[in-house]
Amino acid sequence: MRDTAEPGIVCEGLCVVRGGHTALTDVSFSVGPGTLTGVLGPNGAGKSTLFGAIAGTLPVAQGSVKLLGAATERGALAYVPQRDSINWAFPATVMDVVTMGRTWRLGLFRQPGRRDRDTVRTCLERVGLWEQRSALVTELSGGQRQRVFIARALAQEACCVLLDEAFSGVDVGAQEGIVEVLQTLRDEGKIVLLATHDLTNLSQRFDRVLCINHHVCAYGPPNEAFTTEVLEELYGSHGIEFAPNHFTTDVGAS
Amino acid sequence: MDYLLDPFQYSFMVRAMIVSVLVGVMCPLLGAYVITRGRAFMGDALAHSVLPGMVVAFLLGISPFFAAVPAGIVIALLMGAVSRRTGISEDTSIGIIFAGMFALGLVMLSRATGINVDIEDLLLGQVLGVSQTDVFVSLGLTAVVLAGLYGFHRQLVYTTFDEVGASVVGIKTSLVEYVLLALLALVIVIGIQAAGIVLVMAMLITPAATAYLLARRFVEVMVIGALVGATSAVSGLYLSYYADLPSGPAMALVATMLFAAAAVAKRGRMARRAI
Numbered sequence: 001m002r003d004t005a006e007p008g009i010v011c012e013g014l015c016v017v018r019g020g021h022t023a024l025t026d027v028s029f030s031v032g033p034g035t036l037t038g039v040l041g042p043n044g045a046g047k048s049t050l051f052g053a054i055a056g057t058l059p060v061a062q063g064s065v066k067l068l069g070a071a072t073e074r075g076a077l078a079y080v081p082q083r084d085s086i087n088w089a090f091p092a093t094v095m096d097v098v099t100m101g102r103t104w105r106l107g108l109f110r111q112p113g114r115r116d117r118d119t120v121r122t123c124l125e126r127v128g129l130w131e132q133r134s135a136l137v138t139e140l141s142g143g144q145r146q147r148v149f150i151a152r153a154l155a156q157e158a159c160c161v162l163l164d165e166a167f168s169g170v171d172v173g174a175q176e177g178i179v180e181v182l183q184t185l186r187d188e189g190k191i192v193l194l195a196t197h198d199l200t201n202l203s204q205r206f207d208r209v210l211c212i213n214h215h216v217c218a219y220g221p222p223n224e225a226f227t228t229e230v231l232e233e234l235y236g237s238h239g240i241e242f243a244p245n246h247f248t249t250d251v252g253a254s
Numbered sequence: 255m256d257y258l259l260d261p262f263q264y265s266f267m268v269r270a271m272i273v274s275v276l277v278g279v280m281c282p283l284l285g286a287y288v289i290t291r292g293r294a295f296m297g298d299a300l301a302h303s304v305l306p307g308m309v310v311a312f313l314l315g316i317s318p319f320f321a322a323v324p325a326g327i328v329i330a331l332l333m334g335a336v337s338r339r340t341g342i343s344e345d346t347s348i349g350i351i352f353a354g355m356f357a358l359g360l361v362m363l364s365r366a367t368g369i370n371v372d373i374e375d376l377l378l379g380q381v382l383g384v385s386q387t388d389v390f391v392s393l394g395l396t397a398v399v400l401a402g403l404y405g406f407h408r409q410l411v412y413t414t415f416d417e418v419g420a421s422v423v424g425i426k427t428s429l430v431e432y433v434l435l436a437l438l439a440l441v442i443v444i445g446i447q448a449a450g451i452v453l454v455m456a457m458l459i460t461p462a463a464t465a466y467l468l469a470r471r472f473v474e475v476m477v478i479g480a481l482v483g484a485t486s487a488v489s490g491l492y493l494s495y496y497a498d499l500p501s502g503p504a505m506a507l508v509a510t511m512l513f514a515a516a517a518v519a520k521r522g523r524m525a526r527r528a529i
Contacts (some may be wrong), residue, residue, distance in 0.1 A: 103409065
């Protein structure tokens with residue numbers, strides 16, 4: 001029986017060691033249903049490591065990651081990978097990639113049926129890519145590719161979506177489009193975590209931001225989390241230059 | 255027409271034709287994964303590493319299949335395990351096992367007495383010499399590989415395209431990898447009969463690479479690859495019969511020429527599009 005309790009992710013004192021180095025230390029935060037959370041930090045800050053620990057693909061050295069309610073179900077977590085971790089030599093169409101979202105439901109020896117095809121169509125229509133269904137994913141723009149992967153997460157019927165470096169290789173206009181789609185997922189009660197190293201005005205569109213640089217620098221609503229100290233801790237002096245012009249005065253305007 | 259049918263008055267040619275078609279179809283089906291995963295070196299290494307197993311079979315007087323199949327699977331698993339469990343890079347560990355096992359096979363062959371095996375046939379293939387048992391075992395192995403490819407198709411596709419995403423949804427990516435290596439070992443053993451240890455690569459990757467140039471989708475790579483592979487194998491067999499050429503090199507050459515033709519056609523098409 002599916003767990004219908006509301007999903008949640010709770011990290012308590014999480015430490016993860018990768019290649020002999022401590023990638024994350026003492027990370028504690030929790031997210032509940034219907035939240036769009038930005039995970040911000042410079043390259044190598046441990047954002048992907050955090051996602052790996054949440055998804056259970058990386059071992060936890062200390063502390064814990066707890067998935068609650070519907071998030072404990074099989075197939076509850078969907079992952080939108082970084083561009084570099086995809087094998088682009090594999091010739092997959094938009095339809096092929098979104099159909100992958102049905103794989104865990106099908107198991108061995110079963111091929112997608114009518115219901116699966118209907119679901120794939122609905123998901124592609126939602127992200128506005130049904131017309132491009134026969135295109136190879138390599139023929140799409142960065143923003144369209146991200147929407148294909150979001151459609152795959154939808155086809156998986158996941159309640160938690162983790163997007164790793166979702167804005168890299170995506171122009172600003174398309175980033176806006178991605179955030180809009182993610183906001184609709186949030187409004188349906190899903191947990192959406194989006195990791196990015198880009199500090200843009202879009203950060204103001206998240207419900208909460210988790211600023212990490214191997215540890216949690218700040219966690220909360222963007223206008224509270226982005227203090228001068230936090231930005232300096234994340235991005236050094238460049239962060240401070242950013243802060244007054246870009247955020248503090250921008251709050252409420254965007 | 256007689257030209258095409260004439261060879262089949264001999265039963266050895268009928269057997270050779272059956273095995274050639276199986277090799278031509280099955281190698282590119284696995285080859286499609288080999289080229290999109292960038293595992294050509296693994297395929298080559300696997301082919302060379304089954305030599306000791308085949309020599310043991312000759313010494314025991316049994317069909318080389320019965321030793322080569324388990325040897326291939328064990329080596330495939332070993333290669334996977336060594337690269338996963340040591341800090342050594344994958345291509346280095348494959349190279350070590352590849353060279354070591356091939357050397358062992360050659361030493362065993364030089365020391366073995368009382369076996370009637372032509373080393374050239376082993377290395378380059380001699381499809382005209384396959385026995386009835388070889389045909390039946392090849393058919394059986396083909397059925398196993400087809401079932402494996404069908405059953406694991408979605409998992410193989412997912413892990414080939416996006417390994418991290420696949421593991422997040424709970425697909426056991428190392429199990430899928432081992433299944434692929436085991437299927438690859440089986441196909442290589444079927445292919446060795448026709449193209450030999452050295453040239454089985456020509457059947458495994460060349461037709462699949464030809465198809466990769468011509469097809470759009472992955473499944474099309476498999477289907478076109480199988481057609482190109484079967485054409486190469488059958489044409490090579492006729493060439494072998496009429497021009498008295500060794501079968502393996504004949505098949506490999508046809509496959510290479512088809513690849514060259516596809517590459518030229520693709521370049522021409524791209525150039526026309528650019529104008």
